[in-house]
Amino acid sequence: MQPRKIIHIDMDAFYASVELRERPELRGLPVVVAWEGARSVVCAASYEARKYGLHSAMPAVTARRLCPQAVFVAPRFPLYRQVSQQIHGIFRRHTDLIEPLSLDEAYLDVTRNKQNLLYAGDIARLIRADIRSETGLTASAGIAANKFLAKIASDWNKPDGQFSLPPQKSEAFLATLPLGKIPGVGKVTLQKMHRLGLSTAGDLRRFSRGELANLFGKWGYRLYDLARGTDNRPVKPDRERLQISTETTLARDLPLSAALLCLPQLAEELWAQAERKKCRARSVTLKLKTASFRILTRSLTYSAALPDPAALLAAAHTLSARMPDVPEGYRLIGLGLSHLEQENRQPDLWDNGTEAV
Incomplete structure (x- = not known):
């Protein structure tokens, strides 16, 4: 069976770029995309x-x-979405097998591509050149026979570079790959690995599947x-799409009644997100995080899809009545939607829900 030709495209510091x-006029300066607070x-x-x-997900005060x-x-997310759509238009010149x-x-799976190019590396160079000329932005690319290796490879020559990892070179490459480079290996898991004397992907090969x-x-x-x-x-x-959600971190810890004042805005944002995704x-699900970072959730599932934003807000208020008013107060509130279905499936039985805590 012919190996797949997979490209992972990763925009360089996308929002900041x-x-x-x-x-x-800000070029050359240390620019941070964040609300101050x-x-x-x-x-x-x-x-x-x-x-x-400085890096993403860092507290703004630390930055x-x-x-x-x-x-x-x-941040200007509508602008970022617009640019992202433009970039995906460039992808579609080469393949329709695109997984955002x-x-x-x-x-991108370019095993069979629209321009019948033999080498995935050439396709990646064309895509990166078109992104630069049409958007003024740079992208990095990883090329490999599967998604895991392509994602790792895209980080190898950042920014504005690409790296190919053919099957015959992957074993030697992985032998010295730091474990922290494996997607999904977080800080806690990495610390445990280091305590076990493991530092590279090659070290993991000493263990059987059952031992790991x-x-x-x-x-x-x-x-x-x-x-x-x-x-x-x-x-x-x-x-x-398993779920979509939106949330907001409150400027200060608030009692439940004050935190719930955010629900109309959250419901409006979440409904707009569902509209864009046509689902x-x-x-x-209503999510609240206490001042001590304890997360509380309450969920309702209905027999048919919610018909409009008012129904979403009503469901959120129903859930809010099942939340405790903790003495320490809340620092975050969020809303989520799941059990998603395509927009063309019309709701007809939206009625009593069942609760899952």
């Missing part, structure tokens, strides 16, 4: 800002402390395959 394109987090940091240790001269720019992971990265499962649970089975470069997942252009949902 879009802002620098729109505001060229005690509880805001960094959405993106330019490469100049990264030199100071300001590490780099006092940083320029903070408020986020606004700034995607897998005993050490890391179900994730151990996956680690066994990844250490050998095995990943049979196809590129899925119509990846099932409806049968389940609603």
Whole structure:
């Protein structure tokens, strides 16, 4: 069987790069895409800002402390979505097998491609050149026979580079690959691996599948395959959306009644998101995070999809009545939708829901 030819495209500091394109006077400065505030987090940091240790998901106050001269720019997600759609138009010149992971990265299966090019590396170069000329942005690419290796490869020559990892070279490459480079290996798992004397993917090959499962649970089975470069997942252009959600971190800890004042805005944002994705949902989840970071959720599942934003807000209020008013207060509130279905399936039985706590 012919090996697949998979490209993983990852835009370079996407949100920050879009802002620098729109505001060229900020080029060369440490730019941070984030709302300023005690509880805001960094959405993106330019490469100049990264030199100071700034990175996405970092608290904005920490970023300001590490780099006092940083320029903070408020996120503009409608603009980022627009640019992302433009980039996906470039992808479609070569293949329709595109699996988006986020606004700034995607897998492409170019085993059979529209321009009948033999080498996936050539396709990646064309895509990156078109992205640069048409959007003014740069992208990095990884080329391999499966998604796991392509994703790792895309990070190898960042920014504005690409790296090919053919099957005959993958075993030697993985032998020295730091475990922290494996997608899904977080800080806690990495610490456990280091305590066991493991530092590379090659080190994992000393263990049987069962031994890794005993050490890391179900994730151990996956680690066994990844250490050998095995990943049979196809590129899925119509990846099932399991859920969509939106949330907001409150400026200060609030009692339940005050936190719930955010529900109308959250419901409006979530419904707009569902409209863009052309889907409806049968389940609603209300999420609250206490001042001590304890997460509480309440869910309702209905017999048919919610028909309109008013129904979503009503469901959210129903769930809010089942939340405790904790003395410490709440720092975050969010709404989510699941049990998604395509928009053309018309609701007809929206009625009493069943609760899952």
